[in-house]
Amino acid sequence: MKNEARQQNGYEKLVEIYLNHHKEGELLLEYIELAKKAINFENGFISYIEDQYYEVIQSSTLNNKLKSGAVFKTCDTLCEEVVINGKPIYHCKLIDTPLYNLPGRAYLDTESVIGLPLVVEGEIWGTLTLCSTSESDEDLYLNNKNFLDLISMMVAKIIQNHKLRNKLKASENLLKMGEEFLEIATYKRFLNNDQVESTSSFFDIFNIPPIEEGKMTTAVANMAMSKVIDADKLLVQERYERSKTEDVPAFEYRIAIANNKVKWLRHKLKYVGESGYVLGVIQDISDLKQTELKLKSKNEELEQFAYATAHDLQEPLRTITGFIDVLEKKTSENSRALGGEERQYLNFIKSAATRMKNQIDGLLDHSRIGRRKEKLSININLLLSDIVEDLQQKIKETSAIIDIADMPIIKGYKMEMRLLFLNLLTNALKFSRRGIDPHIQVRCKEEDVQWVFSVKDNGLGIADEHKERIFKIFIRLKPREDYEGTGIGLAQVKKIVDLHNGDVQVDSKLGSGSTFRFTIKK
Amino acid sequence: MRKLNCVLLIDDYHPTNVLHTIAIEDTKRVAHTLAFTDAEKALTYLLNIEDEQYIKPNVIFLDINMPGMNGWDFIQEYKKLTADKKSDILLFMLSTSTHPDDLDKADKEEEVKGYIYKPLTTETMLEVIEKYFEH
Missing domain, CATH: 1.10.287 (Helix Hairpins)
Structure with a gap:
């Protein structure tokens, strides 16, 4: 066969091999064979370079003498120069070179060698080494040099893919381990067709038969949905609809599992509309x-x-x-x-x-507090005017001014809300400074998910070190002789605010008044 | 002004009976105040109308929470009394309990005329006399 024709044949073969082999190991082996054949060498192998070591990852040698997995010191091999310079080497007659004494040469009785660097993104990841047990023909090498370079480039690409895939696999494993450990599952749901891609923990959490990873169908999503207990179905449906246009903050619901038991799940959804999908995280919170x-x-x-x-x-x-x-x-x-x-x-x-x-x-x-379980609509304006009416005598005695801004209508526990304001106003009237008429301001600010109320006075104020303690039951800061009280009022305030899923805190400086701020969830 | 002949107190705590007796006597409109710390004994008293010590009460004040026979148990037995033994007697629950269950129960018992919170005061006793015996 003529040289050119042979090369043409080689290129076609190169492509054909690539198309016909999907397993990286096989692909590498075929390429070694192809390279060996092109220059009539008996041995060929591919190695990774890691620090000072040289690990064979695929080989085709006489009598299978050199197996993949073999590790050498790079300085003992014929390819040290390739690793250092990043350039191919060719020696048609090794016996004339100092390399002849290297242990790596003797191992395969090498008389002639070609070393090709495997370069990935400018870095040398390894070598493709071809060895012959006899001296070789330099012309044959020179004629095939381009072809061999091409093979080494292909091999470099393949090992790069391989490494990337390993890396991906490692982080997938880590994610999986993390998910198992935290009892969570993550998934991606496409907006156009409701197809779901998920990790295997999804199936564990919902107790449904697993489908090959990343290939979940709408049927499985429906199956997961059907596990939701009736009482929570509406909630889940509503959140699902919402996730088609916006992020959905964490919500909790129950699913039915075997033996009439339920599992509690917490679910959070992130809308990634520009990429056409929704990301979901589900956590099993049954223990919690x-x-x-x-x-x-x-x-x-x-x-x-x-x-x-x-x-x-x-x-x-x-x-x-x-x-x-x-x-x-x-x-x-x-x-x-x-x-x-x-x-x-x-x-x-x-x-x-x-x-x-x-x-x-x-x-x-x-x-x-909180014994009556039903929340009602409460007009805070009316509630406050009632309380002020009840406190009329005290207000007159102290010449207090009570300034109340327009208040909202909220949903809450009526008796408790009354007790809350009554306690705060009574305190504001009681703990005034001598000679200074109490001036009390009640305000409310609306936020996304809550109301923020404040009751501000110009009274005694509270020292920093007491700001936490005052909300504990039976804690009093003032002598009984001066200020009558049970030490329960602010503990009640705290309990009532907790009951409404809110927060209470006090801003105050000793001697210059206090502002009690509390939130009530909408 | 009508004067009652006898009021019967049933409460397991002796000092409470004493306190209530004082309150009743202070109205100066009740001739006899009898007190029992044991509901069973009170029941026996009501059964033995032949006893020469027996005075028929116009009013009974009954505590709810008592060891042994409690107020509700007493009412079950009281129901069984023949008409001659309980006619003209008004029975009131006298309790500290503000529990809605107790109030409901008292409301449903035909034998129970009313529910009064402890302590029984002279004023309350006078109200009872005026409301139920003045006409």
């Missing part, structure tokens, strides 16, 4: 929910206990106050009047009993 439920029932138990205790304390207390009244009445009616000291003691007993009664009443109110 269970803990939450346990905690809730424990809490209820505790509250029930507080309620029952407070309730039971009422009766003996009533007996005490009842007898104090009897004693007072009897001793004033007849001649057995009490002496000054005895009267004082009786007054002490009476005031202690009154305090205890207030404390118990407060505690009972506190444990009643």
